[in-house]
């Protein structure tokens with residue numbers, strides 16, 4: 567049996583080497599060199615070229631090499647009716663947490679204002695707050711939201727979190743569902759979006775939700791560009807309702823040259839690099855799931871396409 571790598575965006579060599587080390591009996595093929603299509607049991611896939619998932623009659627599991635499955639939802643018609651597992655691994659989670667902590671601290675310590683002062687050669691102290699007097703609100707308390715919460719807790723921030731279902735997390739004031747959204751936002755001074763992009767969450771960062779934050783709040787969006795209504799965010803920045811925004815993700819990507827975010831004095835743009843996919847760590851998780859599949863056990867992080875995440 568064989569695994570087919572369908573990822574036009576990455577060099578397959580490290581994936582081939584990592585798979586050979588972990589599952590030597592599984593042949594590694596790289597699309598479009600499919601070979602005998604009926605031998606392909608697993609696909610390792612990220613934003614595949616059109617039609618590359620067709621004509622694989624014995625495909626059993628599609629391993630999506632990313633944490634968010636919004637691309638699969640958008641291209642549902644092209645996605646075969648097989649089991650789908652998204653990518654969750656230590657490297658991806660650790661990098662995302664670094665990103666969140668980096669930008670939370672940057673806002674907490676007024677670094678954007680200090681950068682501005684330096685550009686004006688201005689020596690002036692700014693008021694400082696203690697972390698236990700500052701509330702960071704995490705939209706999404708899944709794998710990434712809970713890991714970020716753990717590390718922010720260690721830095722002694724006050725934490726609020728919002729999810730779809732009710733949760734209890736030590737040190738996090740938890741809100742959930744539509745009714746919990748505004749109370750959650752009302753106390754959030756630094757909002758971090760780590761939601762999946764679904765029909766329910768598209769456009770969730772909009773005039774209404776930004777207006778529910780305390781005036782002068784900060785936004786960090788490391789989830790998906792589709793969560794943000796761009797005009798509403800620009801209006802909130804212009805009015806001072808939002809003091810500064812850091813964004814890693816956009817619609818479309820790359821962020822087009824000339825987009826208002828590029829030169830906005832109170833927007834930080836990063837090129838969708840909050841997190842990374844490391845073949846060694848990713849393949850460890852994929853190989854573990856292949857072993858589970860072969861033993862007939864449940865796989866970890868299998869996606870529910872009906873739930874959309």
Ligand SMILES: NC(=O)c1ccc[n+]([C@@H]2O[C@H](COP(=O)([O-])OP(=O)(O)OC[C@H]3O[C@@H](n4cnc5c(N)ncnc54)[C@H](OP(=O)(O)O)[C@@H]3O)[C@@H](O)[C@H]2O)c1
Pocket residue numbers: 633634635654658662705706707708709710711728729730731732743760761762763764766767788789790814815838839840841842875
């Ligand atoms: N920028 C990057 O480089 C990068 C890298 C990796 C991931 N991401 C993004 O981060 C997202 C989150 O990843 P994850 O692994 O943490 O996902 P996850 O484990 O599936 O967690 C998702 C969280 O969002 C909550 N949620 C989903 N729909 C909701 C709704 N309608 N209302 C309220 N809460 C809702 C879930 O609530 P429940 O707990 O109740 O289910 C859960 O807490 C991914 O989908 C991806 O888009 C970005």
